[in-house]
């Protein structure tokens with residue numbers, strides 16, 4: 064059996080005990096942050112990937128998690144993780160969800176109702192079926208906190224700003240923006256000089272897309288973010304009430320990833336035609352999320368003129384333009400890097416520390 068590293072703060076009861084679900088790109092970046100002085104008030108008592116977990120109420124050194132998971136034999140079961148949170152004797156017990164797993168997300172409300180705080184990058188509950196959102200609202204009314212900064216804009220202050228405005232009696236009228244780093248980069252680059260498929264290959268190589276780029280091109284992730292913002296603004300939208308324009312041709316939706324990657328050129332002609340039409344109109348293409356005053360929500364390709372804020376985006380930047388009763392003449396625009404493991408992990412840590 065491996066020697067168990069005890070975190071330095073394990074001697075006395077910690078203020079906050081945390082468990083981490085998901086040790087992928089974001090989870091690993093969070094483990095790095097948990098090893099810094101900024102996280103000294105926290106004790107990590109367990110971590111899990113999809114198959115294994117390592118649990119110790121006395122504390123796990125964040126830097127040793129990968130080794131424990133690689134060598135350990137503990138299978139996945141949330142009960143010991145929650146038991147370690149209870150056993151740590153901390154004032155606050157937090158489950159951090161850095162997975163994209165819908166099954167874990169479906170447990171968030173249950174954990175909140177049981178007195179655990181939940182801090183999440185996983186959008187599947189808040190951006191999923193309306194019944195899940197409603198369960199979440201009910202569960203947080205008990206005093207447990209749902210930290211969701213990382214679900215939208217990788218921690219750009221979108222949800223916090225919206226809540227602050229609402230707290231002051233302001234209300235969201237319309238919302239528009241570019242909510243996907245990969246789609247932002249693709250359409251900021253696409254000027255018709257190179258085929259879209261070539262840009263998509265570049266974006267994938269640079270790590271801007273998911274390994275299967277259909278996750279980005281389908282628009283579903285953007286739709287989930289739109290739902291999260293809209294619901295936080297008071298629009299109780301069902302997941303079927305967002306009109307989603309997928310950029311994945313019908314014939315490529317059911318094929319495996321390797322086949323899709325082999326046939327990327329099939330995306331080129333429809334997008335070339337859309338781009339040419341936009342150029343004729345003096346416009347450019349942007350993949351926008353939009354919510355209008357009547358609660359109509361749509362994500363998809365839009366032609367925008369050179370004066371539109373989205374026309375001036377660069378890199379993988381996200382943009383959120385909020386028109387409210389008080390930000391009425393011009394919208395409040397929040398813009399900046401909206402993806403990336405370090406800033407997403409920081410958003411998670413920020414939500415934990417804010418407890």
Ligand SMILES: NC(=O)c1ccc[n+]([C@@H]2O[C@H](COP(=O)([O-])OP(=O)(O)OC[C@H]3O[C@@H](n4cnc5c(N)ncnc54)[C@H](OP(=O)(O)O)[C@@H]3O)[C@@H](O)[C@H]2O)c1
Nearest residue numbers: 085086087088089112113161162163164184185402403404
């Ligand atoms: N990457 C970004 O820049 C970014 C930005 C904002 C938000 N997010 C969100 O952050 C979340 C994580 O993204 P990522 O890029 O880190 O994904 P990732 O690299 O694919 O990592 C996902 C992790 O979750 C684990 N996992 C899956 N099911 C699990 C379960 N039931 N219990 C415990 N662990 C489980 C996986 O385990 P295995 O290792 O065993 O597969 C993996 O370690 C996603 O919801 C994503 O949408 C990501």
